[in-house]
Amino acid sequence: DVKVTQSSRYLVKRTGEKVFLECVQDMDHENMFWYRQDPGLGLRLIYFSYDVKMKEKGDIPEGYSVSREKKERFSLILESASTNQTSMYLCASSAGTIQETQYFGPGTRLLVL
Amino acid sequence: GESVGLHLPTLSVQEGDNSIINCAYSNSASDYFIWYKQESGKGPQFIIDIRSNMDKRQGQRVTVLLNKTVKHLSLQIAATQPGDSAVYFCAENFQGAQKLVFGQGTRLTINP
Numbered sequence: 001d002v003k004v005t006q007s008s009r010y011l012v013k014r015t016g017e018k019v020f021l022e023c024v025q026d027m028d029h030e031n032m033f034w035y036r037q038d039p040g041l042g043l044r045l046i047y048f049s050y051d052v053k054m055k056e057k058g059d060i061p062e063g064y065s066v067s068r069e070k071k072e073r074f075s076l077i078l079e080s081a082s083t084n085q086t087s088m089y090l091c092a093s094s095a096g097t098i099q100e101t102q103y104f105g106p107g108t109r110l111l112v113l
Numbered sequence: 114g115e116s117v118g119l120h121l122p123t124l125s126v127q128e129g130d131n132s133i134i135n136c137a138y139s140n141s142a143s144d145y146f147i148w149y150k151q152e153s154g155k156g157p158q159f160i161i162d163i164r165s166n167m168d169k170r171q172g173q174r175v176t177v178l179l180n181k182t183v184k185h186l187s188l189q190i191a192a193t194q195p196g197d198s199a200v201y202f203c204a205e206n207f208q209g210a211q212k213l214v215f216g217q218g219t220r221l222t223i224n225p
Contacts, residue, residue: 004156033212042202043157043215058212090156101147102204102213104156 003027004105006091011110019078021108023091031094032074033102034058034066036087043090049074081112121200123220132190134219136203141184143205147213148177148188152199160188160201190221198223 007022025032033048035058045058047066055066063085067075074093078085088109092102126132138146144165149157163170163177163186170177176189186203202218 040217042217045212048212101159101162103159104149107154107156 004091004093004103006089006105006108008108009106011108013078013081013110013112015082015112017078017081017112019081019110019112021076021078021089021091021110023074023076023093023105024072025074025091025093025103026072027093027095027103028071029093029095029103030071031096031100031102032068033092033094034064034074034076035090035092036060037090037107038087046076081110083112086110086112121218121220123222125222125224126193127224128195129192132188132193132197132221134188134190134201134221136186136188136216136219138184138186138203138205138214138216140205140207140214141181142207143214145206146177146179146186147204148175148186148201149204150197150199150201151218157202193221193223195223195225197221 004025013019031050034046035043037043044060046064047058049055049068052071065077088107090107091105094100094102147162148160150160151157161172161177163179168179174191178187200218200220203216204213206213
C-alpha cells in the first residue's frame with residue numbers, strides 16, 4: 001500500500017511565524033503535490049514537483065514556497081504565516097506520468113492566530 | 114466537524130440501498146478520471162479510476178460509469194453501509210496536463 005505521511009495532524013501558529021509542513025511518501029513516486037482544502041472551494045493546488053529539486057507553481061502559490069531535496073520528501077513553507085492561510089493542507093504523491101492516481105496523506109489542519 | 118457555509122450537494126440513502134453519485138466534467142479532452150472518498154478529518158482516499166477508452170469499470174462494491182457524450186461520470190455503490198458515509202469527489206485529467214482537476218464533492222449520508 002502507498003503510504004503518504006504528514007508531519008503534523010494539527011498545528012497552531014501565530015501571524016508572521018515561519019511554518020514548515022513536511023510530507024513523506026514511501027513508494028518511490030516521482031510526483032508530489034501540496035493542496036489546500038477550504039469549505040466551498042474544494043481542493044486547490046499550491047505547488048507540485050515532478051522530480052528532486054524541481055518545482056512548479058500550482059493555482060495558488062502566493063505566500064508559499066516548497067522544497068524537494070530528496071525524492072521521498074516534499075516540504076511546504078509558509079514564509080510568514082497569515083490568518084488567511086488557516087486551512088487543511090493535503091500532500092499527495094503519484095508515480096510516473098500525471099495520469100496516475102494521486103495518493104493523499106491524512107492532512108494537516110493549520111490554524112493561524 | 115462540519116463547517117458553516119459548506120454547501121455540498123447531499124445524497125441520503127437507506128442502509129442497504131444502492132447509491133449513485135454523479136459528476137459532470139467540463140473538458141471534453143479529459144481522458145482519465147478518478148473517484149475519491151474523504152471521511153471527516155481525513156485525507157481523500159482513492160476508490161476507483163477509469164480511462165476514456167472504457168465506459169464502465171467495476172471494483173469491490175463500486176462501479177464507475179463514464180459517458181463521454183454528455184461528459185458525465187457516476188459512481189455506484191452497492192448495498193450502502195454506514196462506513197460509506199463521506200464526501201465523494203471526482204477528479205479529471207487530460208493528456209499533457211500537469212494536474213488533476215477536482216470536483217467540489219457530494220456528501221453521502223446513510224440512514225439506518
